[in-house]
Amino acid sequence: MIEEFRKTSAERDIPLIHQHMMRTFSLRREEIITSSLPVSELKDRWPALFNETQLYCEFHRITNLHLPHVFYAALDEYAPRLIGLYKKKKTGRVGENMDQLLLEYEQQDKNDICTTRTAALAGLPIYLKEDSSGIFKTCKDEMEFHEAALALVADVGEEDVPAGVPFSPRQVFVVLEDQVVMTHYRWTDALVCLFGLIYALHLSYPVKCSSFFEFIQVVLLKLDDERKQLRPKLQTLKNELV
Structure with a gap:
């Protein structure tokens, strides 16, 4: 092979x-x-x-x-409700960061399903009060060195990107242990590949962004690993989406 x-x-x-x-x-x-x-x-x-x-x-x-079929079917179901919840987050640093993301979202083409998908996923770490800066990164040139244990690095040129998640990247690099292992042209597709690699290679979720990945696992994909209960902030979010 x-x-x-x-x-x-x-x-x-x-x-x-x-x-x-x-x-x-x-x-x-x-x-x-x-x-x-x-x-x-x-x-x-x-x-x-x-x-x-x-x-x-x-x-x-x-x-x-x-993976991609179940992931996108669930995301498309939850995305409008997630964005609705994001619009209610109006206080403190979380509110400021969410406002920046939503302002960028409002300037995008709403007829493009990828726009809504990207906004829904980009807002999750903000809503869950997690630091995704070490996982969702940007670069101005594809030749930049990507140093990260696990990350998505989007090539955005000179564009300013809220939350490190671009709506229109030039390309997105999937990085594991400081090396680019896959490349995609859409951020959401690169994320699906990253999640698949986490399972295929038996990797752990990044500690600072673990709730984000657990949301994908438990809420979107309904892979609960027979756990008894979600951590409180994830359970609250899941209840709010019902």
Whole structure:
């Protein structure tokens, strides 16, 4: 399979790659969970996990969910209500940060579903009072070095971006352990890939932004890991969305 990923995309034998990934799933999961290998080594050993199609297949093998389909269906359901809640946050630093985001949102094309999706996700860390600055970053040039254990780095040129989440990035880099492992042209799609990689590589959620990722896991994807209850601020938000 490693040889297949040395070929161009057009030359790869996709059915063969998929068959190999299915056959080696148990071995791969055991290795990833028990060995704690660096991401660079995992990328060398299992390059298909960093291919978007195979990443989603791996997520399905782990959870029995089609990640982008379930994620976007739930997000599109909750996004209008989330933005409605954001508009009520009018006090203190949280209110100021939310106002900046909503002002930028109001200047976007509302007919573009990605606009609403981006606003709903960008506002979540603000609403949950989490510091996402180390996770959602921007850069002015794609050649900048991206130093982060786990991050989305959006190439925005000279644009000023509220909350580190752009509505129209030039491209978005998925960064793990200081290296770009995937690239996308939409911020929300890059986030879906990042979440898939967290599951596929058995990574922990960033401590400072853990509620954001738990919201995706428990509320959007309904993957609760048999937990007894959510932390209070997430439970409150979930109740407000009913």
